[in-house]
Amino acid sequence: MQTLLTAAALVPAGMVPASIPSPDWSGFDIPLPWGSLRIHAYALCILAGIVVGLWLTSVRWAKRGAPEGSVWDIAIWAIPFGIIGGRLYHVFSSPDAYFGPGFDGTGDLSLIPQIQRGGLGIWGAVVLGAFGAWIGCRRAGVKLTAFIDAAAPGLLLAQALGRWGNYFNQELFGGPTTLPWGLQVDADNANFPAGYPANTLFHPTFLYESLWNILGVLILLALDRRFHFRRGRLFWLYAMYYTLGRVWIEAMRIDDAEQISLFGITTRLNVWTSIFVFIAALAVFIVLGRRKDGNADSVYLPGREPAPAAAATAGTPVAEEAGGKRVSGEPDGGTPAVAETAGSAAEKDTPKDSASAPSVTGNPVRDTDRVVSDSESRDNLPDNQNGSGLASAQTEAVPASTGGTPTAAESRNTGKPGGTETGTAPESGSSR
Known part of the structure; x- marks a missing residue:
């Protein structure tokens, strides 16, 4: 200094x-x-x-x-x-x-x-x-x-x-x-x-x-x-x-x-x-x-964020249900939600006992109950082993199906002589 x-x-x-x-x-x-x-x-x-x-x-x-x-x-x-x-x-x-x-x-x-x-x-x-x-x-x-x-x-x-x-x-x-x-x-x-x-x-x-x-x-x-x-x-x-x-x-x-x-x-x-x-x-x-804060990038106080835009996303299908409710959006599979509603209504008018019922999207879906296992196939041999009476008794013992899908026993009958033709449900099933 x-x-x-x-x-x-x-x-x-x-x-x-x-x-x-x-x-x-x-x-x-x-x-x-x-x-x-x-x-x-x-x-x-x-x-x-x-x-x-x-x-x-x-x-x-x-x-x-x-x-x-x-x-x-x-x-x-x-x-x-x-x-x-x-x-x-x-x-x-x-x-x-x-x-x-x-x-x-x-x-x-x-x-x-x-x-x-x-x-x-x-x-x-x-x-x-x-x-x-x-x-x-x-x-x-x-x-x-x-x-x-x-x-x-x-x-x-x-x-x-x-x-x-x-x-x-x-x-x-x-x-x-x-x-x-x-x-x-x-x-x-x-x-x-x-x-x-x-x-x-x-x-x-x-x-x-x-x-x-x-x-x-x-x-x-x-x-x-x-x-x-x-x-x-x-x-x-x-x-x-x-x-x-x-x-x-x-x-x-x-x-x-x-x-x-x-x-x-x-x-x-x-x-x-x-x-x-x-x-x-x-x-x-x-x-x-x-410190960890997942919302650190937001400048807004909690609860003070701006309201989202009310307009619907472009390209999203919007339709009316039969009951009057408005349905918009698509499920994960890309099918409009309204298609499910329409499909549900259609099922009510379609016989449920048909062999191949159309799916919601219109593609045929085969009845999985018609796939018969080996053990069930062996049950279809009474004509050669136990006699036809036993097979008939088994068929009568099965209660009638209230739905449109044939039971396992009904499916087995389709393969026997005199039974219902394969792929066609019995008429009694639809009346019940």
């Missing part, structure tokens, strides 16, 4: 090396009848980030099969909650300007709502923004986990553009540097650190984070295309990536911030926050990866 300060002091005034110049403007005024309205460049960068982030989110959300326009229904809740949460996190992570050093009451509470001066903490924005998104998702009938997966790359892209607001406000830069991309800060700016020469260059941490985030957008899109993350896993992957970069970028900054001592180490609150969020995100990412 001392070496960098010495090197910066040796550079003559007016001979600043290659560097990123300080901005020439920080906004513009809109004249009004009672004065003017100041539009800050910081706010424009935030708005540009929101617009581009929503665009990317809407494209990804539509590809997931979400209801049309639902991204805007969710954003109208998520954005205001996110801005409020981001501001609250910044106020309590850098409280001196608002509450005074050590909360001694010497601060200016009126600065809290002045967001145009800068100061939005990303983790407060994410937490309250997610709560607002949950409200919007419930109203739209979609899953929050599905939405945050779709929104993760867009959120990182929004942060990449929003960080340029720190450049126009000349704030949140790093320590001094002699690198050719060092950042110039106006010496008369309230954020210029005391004790440094006017021509000192500083690390453009806003640029580091912006480039880190843009790279992260490409990585998240590539990983999601390869692995198709669901159940919120892509969002937690975003949290891991962002905090990994935020740790080293935050450690470079020299602006005032709340210092926290843990495990014998004293550093900025945002550094500790990033470490803990990274660990928590990694744990949740692993746990979610072990």
Whole structure:
């Protein structure tokens, strides 16, 4: 650090090396009848980030099969909650300007709502923004986990553009540097650190984070295309990536911030926050990866899925039953269901004792009862062995069939002299 300060002091005034110049403007005024309205460049960068982030989110959300326009229904809740949460996190992570050093009451509470001066903490924005998104998702009938997966790359892209607001406000830069991309800060700016020469260059941490985030957008899109993350896993992957970069970028900054001592180490609150969020995100990412959800691809909440189309499938036969019921569809065999109904009605008018009754489809089906086994064939030998009287007694002992299918005994009679001709059922069978 001392070496960098010495090197910066040796550079003559007016001979600043290659560097990123300080901005020439920080906004513009809109004249009004009672004065003017100041539009800050910081706010424009935030708005540009929101617009581009929503665009990317809407494209990804539509590809997931979400209801049309639902991204805007969710954003109208998520954005205001996110801005409020981001501001609250910044106020309590850098409280001196608002509450005074050590909360001694010497601060200016009126600065809290002045967001145009800068100061939005990303983790407060994410937490309250997610709560607002949950409200919007419930109203739209979609899953929050599905939405945050779709929104993760867009959120990182929004942060990449929003960080340029720190450049126009000349704030949140790093320590001094002699690198050719060092950042110039106006010496008369309230954020210029005391004790440094006017021509000192500083690390453009806003640029580091912006480039880190843009790279992260490409990585998240590539990983999601390869692995198709669901159940919120892509969002937690975003949290891991962002905090990994935020740790080293935050450690470079020299602006005032709340210092926290843990495990014998004293550093900025945002550094500790990033470490803990990274660990928590990694744990949740692993746990979610072990869960199985057969409906993970659906973006809809259970019971909120869209109703199926009422139109019948093209090519499906539709007919009327004799009783007036409408029958549609085909059985597995490809025969229309109505054919079965028609066939059942036809059977009532067809003699059931015919040797070959037509099937439902019109193909003849032979009576399987006419197949006589060897043992039955031996029973047909009474003429030569036991006499005809026994065969006649056996025939008379068999009750008359009430159906149209000949009994085994009747079938045996067809092969004897004087019996019914083969293939023709006895007339007494049909009358009974």
